[in-house]
Amino acid sequence: MTRYKAVIEYDGTPYVGFQVQxxxxxxxxxxxxxxxxxxxGQKINVHGSGRTDSGVHAHGQVVHFDYPVAMKTDNLLRAWNAVTADSIRIRSVSEVEETFHARYHAQGKHYRYWVDLAKFPSPFQTNYVLHHPYPCDYERMNQALQAxxxxHNFKxxxxxxxxxxxxxxxxxKAQVTLDEHTGLLVFDFIGNGFLYNMVRILVGTSLQIGDGLRPTDExxxxxxxxxxxxxxxxxxxHGLYLEEVYYPNRKTRDKQYAQWLAYRQQQEKS
Known part of the structure; x- marks a missing residue:
């Protein structure tokens, strides 16, 4: 078995999420x-850096898997893209050490959320951008997001x-900017980990602050x-995108794996 790491992007519209359900x-x-x-006909399990919910998209989801035959990464990339749904594209494939884990070695993620403030929604953005037709003040939201x-405890x-x-x-990082080219609001969040629906609740709350329904110190x-x-x-x-997953270098990953393995062995003994 050879372990591979892949970076993928997908349109989340036709899916119930990343994980098998x-x-x-x-x-x-x-x-x-x-x-x-x-x-x-061989069953091969794909492990992701984390779940994304129904309708959520990705530009930089990371997965790993063990393939039964060693292949050149360029050949594997072409073959996999040829047999995978059109709504998914494998951007890159690289061979990694057998201890690499897409989820447990991830040390940070970048999420982006797009919002359209136009009076009427664009039919081309229905599944990809949240339509919010209100005079939202993004400077108020930026002030609030600094908190x-x-x-913190994000319960x-x-x-x-x-x-x-x-x-x-x-x-x-937590900020919102106005994309002058598209006229869309862009929320960016970077952190060491995110809870279930955390980014979407932060965005929903921020929009209420931008609308003046909540104070800036909320x-x-x-x-x-x-x-x-x-x-x-x-x-x-549908307005949310997983942009990138960050990983430490191999030396740090090996150290993390050794610590995790020692912990699991201790748990099994107890």
């Missing part, structure tokens, strides 16, 4: 089906459906409240 087609399922064809930068910005018990995450209150009911709505998934 019983209620509809998923990105993971499509990727695995392509590898199944290539390997002439979420740093390490107020996490879906109650989560199975997580640790809500502390670090946000390194994020400070919500972080302290640690109550999902206090925050704003969850913005729809």
């Amino acid at each position: 019983k209620n509809g087609p998923s990105v993971q399922e499509s990727l695995q089906h392509g590898l199944y064809k290539m390997s002439k 979420v930068v740093g390490e 107020s910005f996490c879906s109650t459906k989560t199975d997580k018990t640790n809500f502390v995450r670090r946000i390194d 994020m400070i209150r919500l972080i302290a409240a640690q109550d999902r009911n206090e925050a704003g709505p969850t913005a729809p998934g």
